[in-house]
Amino acid sequence: MMACTNERINVTGTAQLSGTVVPRLLTIRPGPSRYTILSAAGGTTAPSLGLDKSAFLYSLQLLYPNPNDVVLAITVDLMPTGLNRNQMAVSTNIKDVLNNGGGGLTPLTNAMVFGIRSLAEYRNALDQLSPEAVLNSASSLVGTGEEFTSDLFHCPVTDTAYAFIAEGQCVWVRPEGRYLQRDRTDENVGYETTTGAFSAGAQLALGGGWFLGGGLGYEVSSLDTGAGASTDSDRFMGGSILKYQTGPFLMAAAVTGGIGNFEMDRNISVGTFQAVALSDYDIGFVVGQMRAAYLLSNGGWYAKPLVDLNLTYLDRDSISETGGGAANLIIGGSDDTYFSVTPAVEFGTEFAAAGVTVRPFVKAGVAFYSDDQHALTARFAGAPTGTDAFTIRAERDDVFADIEAGATVFNTAGATLSMSYEGRYSDNTDQHGFSLKGTAPF
Numbered sequence: 231m232m233a234c235t236n237e238r239i240n241v242t243g244t245a246q247l248s249g250t251v252v253p254r255l256l257t258i259r260p261g262p263s264r265y266t267i268l269s270a271a272g273g274t275t276a277p278s279l280g281l282d283k284s285a286f287l288y289s290l291q292l293l294y295p296n297p298n299d300v301v302l303a304i305t306v307d308l309m310p311t312g313l314n315r316n317q318m319a320v321s322t323n324i325k326d327v328l329n330n331g332g333g334g335l336t337p338l339t340n341a342m343v344f345g346i347r348s349l350a351e352y353r354n355a356l357d358q359l360s361p362e363a364v365l366n367s368a369s370s371l372v373g374t375g376e377e378f379t380s381d382l383f384h385c386p387v388t389d390t391a392y393a394f395i396a397e398g399q400c401v402w403v404r405p406e407g408r409y410l411q412r413d414r415t416d417e418n419v420g421y422e423t424t425t426g427a428f429s430a431g432a433q434l435a436l437g438g439g440w441f442l443g444g445g446l447g448y449e450v451s452s453l454d455t456g457a458g459a460s461t462d463s464d465r466f467m468g469g470s471i472l473k474y475q476t477g478p479f480l481m482a483a484a485v486t487g488g489i490g491n492f493e494m495d496r497n498i499s500v501g502t503f504q505a506v507a508l509s510d511y512d513i514g515f516v517v518g519q520m521r522a523a524y525l526l527s528n529g530g531w532y533a534k535p536l537v538d539l540n541l542t543y544l545d546r547d548s549i550s551e552t553g554g555g556a557a558n559l560i561i562g563g564s565d566d567t568y569f570s571v572t573p574a575v576e577f578g579t580e581f582a583a584a585g586v587t588v589r590p591f592v593k594a595g596v597a598f599y600s601d602d603q604h605a606l607t608a609r610f611a612g613a614p615t616g617t618d619a620f621t622i623r624a625e626r627d628d629v630f631a632d633i634e635a636g637a638t639v640f641n642t643a644g645a646t647l648s649m650s651y652e653g654r655y656s657d658n659t660d661q662h663g664f665s666l667k668g669t670a671p672f
Contacts, residue, residue: 238267245270250280253290253302258332258343260306260325264293268300286310286352287343312349314417316622317356323620327613334612338503338556345501354457355500357419361549361561361608363459365624366421367492368513368544368604370410370453372568373661374425374465375517375542377408378447379486381429382471383521385443385669386648388587388640394532394578395525397475398644398671399435402445404428406665413658414456418624425451429467444470447488458497465490469517478525480536487516498557507554509561513546534576542568551611558611562619569600574632587640595632597654602628627656644671 239245245268268274274297284290287308293301308325309318324342327335346352385400387393406427414420431445447467454460469486489512496507523536549561574595581588602625609619636650646669654661 237265238269241268241270241272243270244272245274247274247279247300250282251292251302252282253304255288255304255344258288258306258328258339260308260328262303262305265302265304266299267302270298273297274300285344286346286348306343310349310352313353313356316360316362316417317353319620319622320356320359323610323613323617326617327610330614330616333614333617335556335610338500341501341503345503357457358459358496358498358500359557360419360457360622361496361559361606362419362457362622362624363421363453363455363461363494363496364511364546364549364561364606365604365622366412366453366455367461367463367490367494368546368566369624369626370423370425370451371465371490371513371515371544372542373408373410374449374451374467374490375486375488375515376519376540376570377406377427377663378429378445378449378467378488379469379484379517379519379540381447381667382431382443382445382469382484382486383482384473385433385441385671386589386638386640386646387644387671388580388589392475392478392525392527393580394527394589395475395478395480395523395534397433397435397441397473397480399433399441400669400671401430401432402667402669403430404665404667406663408652408661408663410659410661415625415658419456421453421455423451423453425449433471433473439474439476441473441475442470443473444468449490458499459494460497461492461494463490463492478527480521480523480525482519482521484519484521485517486519487514489514496551496554496557498554503556505554505557507551507557507559509549509551511547511549513544515545516543517541530581531579532577534578536574536576538570538572538574540568540570540572542570544568556610556612559608560611561606561608564604564606566601566604570597572597572632585642588637589640590637591635593632593634597630597632599626599628599630602626627659630654630656630659645669 291303387398408425427449429447433443449465467488471484473482518541526533548563551558576593578591605623633653638648648667652663
């Protein structure tokens with residue numbers, strides 16, 4: 231066959247076939263399509279045409295349905311075996327986009343269909359196009375709210391009855407650093423976060439065993455996923471706490487709230503399509519916590535069983551990305567509520583050394599969460615009319631082992647400096663935190 235470029239060749243006589251057909255697809259439709267690329271009135275002879283290699287997401291085949299025609303069969307399969315739930319949601323939506331004409335996503339869909347060569351490449355592309363990083367940011371804020379609420383505990387005292395559980399009045403400051411790693415799973419990309427925090431507050435004795443405290447806090451955090459997305463955030467918190475301590479018994483209730491501002495970059499590299507989708511959004515949170523604790527002591531040693539009840543509410547803005555061209559997403563706002571219960575026990579002692587009093591301790595507990603999953607809905611900004619939104623889900627471990635170990639040092643004036651390590655572990659998540667807390671009585 232002579233070299234030529236055309237959608238269809240019509241031959242009035244007989245067509246002698248040889249050489250290679252190199253299709254250049256201008257439009258993409260999901261599923262099978264057939265195109266007659268040659269029709270010879272006198273028939274075809276020696277059908278020995280070659281065909282350029284197919285890509286991963288489409289296959290090509292030459293058919294000879296009758297003596298006169300040569301047909302190119304094209305099958306586009308956007309849902310190969312091996313996709314997880316979120317990848318399937320994105321690919322289904324892209325299929326819907328193509329069925330509706332492609333709209334503003336044509337540069338992206340062309341790059342996907344023509345450029346992707348393996349299942350691994352396709353899964354990676356779908357992960358990049360997913361807004362899962364937004365759910366990761368929200369999950370990290372659950373920890374922020376609970377961590378700041380714990381900052382309000384406590385103003386320790388010594389040389390008094392029930393000293394290992396007793397409260398006083400003080401001003402306090404607490405710097406802290408945390409690192410969290412979430413493993414990749416079959417259903418979700420992994421991520422890691424690094425956080426630096428500072429909080430300060432005060433607690434007043436109201437009399438009769440009652441205490442009222444409050445504090446303010448600030449965090450800066452960065453999050454990076456295994457799919458090219460990164461988020462930087464600033465978080466501001468404030469809260470108050472009311473405590474009642476009588477003998478070996480302590481009750482406390484705290485309410486905190488705050489807001490986090492998030493700046494997210496999604497780096498998309500799919501074949502010839504390269505873009506960075508940018509967004510800026512806020513997530514507000516409110517945390518309510520109740521604690522009950524009881525002191526068991528024997529000489530200079532103590533055990534303190536306790537239980538924390540937490541209720542965390544998150545409210546996220548809708549998001550409209552820019553800069554990503556065909557990959558830009560419009561993400562609907564959402565609100566989520568999480569409930570957790572954490573029974574724990576703290577062990578410790580107290581001794582004098584070098585003119586100060588030292589109180590080492592270790593605490594172990596288990597946190598149980600009511601919900602292990604959250605979701606969002608999104609759509610491509612350039613999707614044609616009639617294209618539905620899609621839903622992305624992120625799993626969150628619902629059982630964590632909590633470990634804390636440290637020591638509090640008292641000087642003769644009653645000021646303290648506490649140093650501690652806090653670890654949180656689950657099937658897929660490890661978190662490590664280090665903090666200092668200084669208090670001064672008044």
